[in-house]
Amino acid sequence: MSSADAATEQLLATFKSGQLGHAFQQATALVQRDPQNVAAWRTLGQIKQFQGLWTDARQCAVHALRADPGDVGAMLLLATVHNALGQSDEALARCEEALQREPGSSEALALKAAVLERVGRTGQALETVEAIEGSPPASADATRVRALLRENRTEEALAAADAAIARADVPDRAKHNTLVLKAKALDRLGRYGEAMEAATSAKSLGRSGEVDPARYATLAQAVMQAYSAERIGSMPVSSSRAEHVFIAGFPRTGTTLVEQILDVHPRAQGVGEAKEIDVLARGLQQRTGAFVPFPACAEFAAPALLDQLASGYERAMEMHGFGSGVRYVDKNLQNLPLVGFIAQLFPRARFILTDRDPRDTAVSCLLGQFRPEAMPHLFDLEHLAASLEAAAALRAHWSRTLPGRTHVVRYEDLVRDHEAQTRRLVEFAGLEWDDRCLRFYESGRTVTTLAYDQVTRPIYDSSIGRYRNYEGRLGPVEKLAGRAE
Numbered sequence: 001m002s003s004a005d006a007a008t009e010q011l012l013a014t015f016k017s018g019q020l021g022h023a024f025q026q027a028t029a030l031v032q033r034d035p036q037n038v039a040a041w042r043t044l045g046q047i048k049q050f051q052g053l054w055t056d057a058r059q060c061a062v063h064a065l066r067a068d069p070g071d072v073g074a075m076l077l078l079a080t081v082h083n084a085l086g087q088s089d090e091a092l093a094r095c096e097e098a099l100q101r102e103p104g105s106s107e108a109l110a111l112k113a114a115v116l117e118r119v120g121r122t123g124q125a126l127e128t129v130e131a132i133e134g135s136p137p138a139s140a141d142a143t144r145v146r147a148l149l150r151e152n153r154t155e156e157a158l159a160a161a162d163a164a165i166a167r168a169d170v171p172d173r174a175k176h177n178t179l180v181l182k183a184k185a186l187d188r189l190g191r192y193g194e195a196m197e198a199a200t201s202a203k204s205l206g207r208s209g210e211v212d213p214a215r216y217a218t219l220a221q222a223v224m225q226a227y228s229a230e231r232i233g234s235m236p237v238s239s240s241r242a243e244h245v246f247i248a249g250f251p252r253t254g255t256t257l258v259e260q261i262l263d264v265h266p267r268a269q270g271v272g273e274a275k276e277i278d279v280l281a282r283g284l285q286q287r288t289g290a291f292v293p294f295p296a297c298a299e300f301a302a303p304a305l306l307d308q309l310a311s312g313y314e315r316a317m318e319m320h321g322f323g324s325g326v327r328y329v330d331k332n333l334q335n336l337p338l339v340g341f342i343a344q345l346f347p348r349a350r351f352i353l354t355d356r357d358p359r360d361t362a363v364s365c366l367l368g369q370f371r372p373e374a375m376p377h378l379f380d381l382e383h384l385a386a387s388l389e390a391a392a393a394l395r396a397h398w399s400r401t402l403p404g405r406t407h408v409v410r411y412e413d414l415v416r417d418h419e420a421q422t423r424r425l426v427e428f429a430g431l432e433w434d435d436r437c438l439r440f441y442e443s444g445r446t447v448t449t450l451a452y453d454q455v456t457r458p459i460y461d462s463s464i465g466r467y468r469n470y471e472g473r474l475g476p477v478e479k480l481a482g483r484a485e
Helices: 004-018 020-034 038-050 052-065 070-086 088-101 104-120 122-130 138-152 154-166 172-188 190-206 215-226 255-263 276-282 284-288 296-300 303-318 335-345 358-366 381-401 411-415 418-428 435-442 466-470 476-482
Strands: 245-249 269-270 327-330 350-355 406-409
Touching: 004 020, 004 038, 004 303, 020 038, 020 172, 038 052, 038 070, 070 088, 070 104, 070 190, 088 104, 104 122, 104 138, 122 138, 122 269, 122 303, 138 154, 138 172, 138 190, 138 276, 154 172, 154 303, 172 190, 190 358, 215 296, 215 335, 245 255, 245 335, 255 327, 255 350, 255 411, 255 418, 255 435, 276 303, 276 335, 284 296, 284 303, 296 335, 335 350, 335 381, 350 381, 350 418, 358 381, 358 466, 358 476, 381 406, 406 411, 406 418, 411 418, 418 435
Parallel strands: 245 327, 245 350, 269 327, 350 406
Antiparallel strands: none
């Protein structure tokens, strides 16, 4: 075995073990020595995909395919990127290309089924899962459960979840995902105690010891200090005149619904949970050369640098396939702590702050699938309650410090008084009224967030007051009840 082959094998073993930082260093060194190393490019792309850096992941997949146009792994990586960006037709085409190259590939079939389920073609998704020979990938088990839930075959979904969880070869991350789906099935069946038990088990299994669950609340305090009422007016800003709209809210507070309403407007374009702003914030200390990390380093960002970063954000959106010169509607779940920084990048941006009864938000978070690396504060009730309080403080802070540029949308009001609230929302976004905004569910757009199966149907109010099914089981979250009234 050559030294290059040995290094590649070592890289793949490192990646499989979950040591992503080490794998990234190994893969970077390999492609520098050998730009034709397909496995190294593919691994780099998979790491970027895991981080949500879709542009980088796509570029890595393209490099791999240039080196070997027949590499099935690179085809599926590209399909995954397309799927994450809501480009379902392109994702399915890449899956078919992989299946032509490798008929019966369980990975290709599993990804194809996941794309089909996401766009609502649940029957085809189930047929595709059944076509997998032998033991299917864990992701296919989850797709089967999700498809059955969408078809309201709840008892079958519960049985499929139990069967998947019982498999001996299922990794903890996959078992976590399936346990969450089991909790959803139990919730639908009115078995709320069992649902909470399954959700708690899922969160415990999914929790990562490598991240700090208090990070969100800590960041919120640092942000409010850095962008205090006394400082925010003198912070450096870019020269951008773009009037993009940023939806800033805690997970499961209606951010996707708001984005979907605005996306159907002909002069706006939803970009989903674009992570570029978050990446820019995390790299700001290095870019400024400051001795303090974000957010304190933001005051050292020169206008020229902010111009460069704002332009980079817009170029990234164009590379994702979004139009140029349009009003982007960005709903990344990290936006709420980043409002001040976004205001520096885009001095004419508008901010829609979403709110919801914290008890309903908590239940929805417990029954939702989140990556612990990105959202560690959602994995136990204590940190969830502290983070909900921090989010409320941030909403109040931005409303005070950015008057005229913020608009609070309460989920319950948007549901119960839909037309009036939607008209206010559209007006605040600086758009003329368009009746299509009331029929957001007819857009045919593929939504890639947790709410993808909820914003493709007319407005409904069954999620309001859902917490009552879990009263006595929400621990410190229940102490937030007074703020919800």
